[in-house]
Amino acid sequence: MRPKLPVTRGKNVGTCNICGAQNIKLTEDHCPPKTAFVKVRAMELRSIHHSLSVLPGEKLPKGRLVQNGVKYKTLCDNCNNNILGAKCDGEFGVLTHRVSEHLYSGIQLPGYSTFSVRIAPQKIMRSVLGHLKALGVERYEMGRFTEPVRDYLLNTSLPLPEGIKVYYWLHPYRRNVTIRDAALASLELKSTCNFWLLKFYPLAFMVTFNQGNGFSRIINAMDLDRYGSLDFDQEVDLPILFDERDIKHPYWPEAPEDSTMVFYGEESYDAIQKVTKPTF
Numbered sequence: 421m422r423p424k425l426p427v428t429r430g431k432n433v434g435t436c437n438i439c440g441a442q443n444i445k446l447t448e449d450h451c452p453p454k455t456a457f458v459k460v461r462a463m464e465l466r467s468i469h470h471s472l473s474v475l476p477g478e479k480l481p482k483g484r485l486v487q488n489g490v491k492y493k494t495l496c497d498n499c500n501n502n503i504l505g506a507k508c509d510g511e512f513g514v515l516t517h518r519v520s521e522h523l524y525s526g527i528q529l530p531g532y533s534t535f536s537v538r539i540a541p542q543k544i545m546r547s548v549l550g551h552l553k554a555l556g557v558e559r560y561e562m563g564r565f566t567e568p569v570r571d572y573l574l575n576t577s578l579p580l581p582e583g584i585k586v587y588y589w590l591h592p593y594r595r596n597v598t599i600r601d602a603a604l605a606s607l608e609l610k611s612t613c614n615f616w617l618l619k620f621y622p623l624a625f626m627v628t629f630n631q632g633n634g635f636s637r638i639i640n641a642m643d644l645d646r647y648g649s650l651d652f653d654q655e656v657d658l659p660i661l662f663d664e665r666d667i668k669h670p671y672w673p674e675a676p677e678d679s680t681m682v683f684y685g686e687e688s689y690d691a692i693q694k695v696t697k698p699t700f
């Protein structure tokens with residue numbers, strides 16, 4: 421049976437996935453935001469289930485061809501173009517472009533496996549959370565974390581809500597992944613943690629909710645949430661780890677490993693870019 425293609429376009433008028441405004445004109449949100457790329461390339465979008473069910477050497481099932489990046493028509497104009505677009509996405513672009521330039525230049529001084537980018541972490545975290553919230557048509561929800569996340573996005577003076585962690589690591593691969601509402605299960609810890617994921621060249625971001633003890637060791641990445649109480653505009657030198665030992669497998673964490681399993685929600689996609697090298 422031909423796999424069902426991902427649904428990215430809802431009604432023209434509906435409920436905004438971020439602020440919950442009803443009967444409002446919906447606009448297309450790019451995930452990751454357009455600022456993350458010099459040139460947005462054609463991609464083929466598939467459900468994670470279909471991508472991961474293919475054996476090595478087998479052809480991937482046909483996906484939905486998206487010409488201008490992956491877009492979800494799920495946000496109102498204010499959330500899309502003001503809350504995220506005007507206030508946060510520029511900073512997100514600065515981070516990803518600096519990392520890309522550094523990665524593509526191939527400059528690596530002996531003994532230095534860390535590089536830093538001066539950015540405002542609160543804007544980066546809001547950009548990641550906001551664009552992942554755009555996944556899924558008509559997915560505005562009330563819940564233990566969704567309401568604090570909505571308030572955090574709409575009010576720039578609020579700290580990152582309690583219980584949320586935002587990890588990041590270098591992702592030097594052309595495979596984009598967007599996942600909302602998945603769970604990582606650890607057989608070793610006998611526990612699960614809910615997560616959202618955004619991966620694209622050159623960075624990956626993983627948001628976890630109320631993770632139990634031991635998951636930080638399993639995820640083993642730098643975190644942005646340590647800056648969760650900073651002012652909205654406050655900048656830090658954000659370290660990016662370049663050591664080979666810090667670079668994860670392109671399919672981590674979505675492909676199962678010996679000690680972990682992943683359960684996916686409906687909004688779990690990957691998108692393969694049609695070219696292998698970016699033009700930095």
Ligand SMILES: [Zn+2]
Nearest residue numbers: 436439496499
């Ligand atoms: Zn909105």
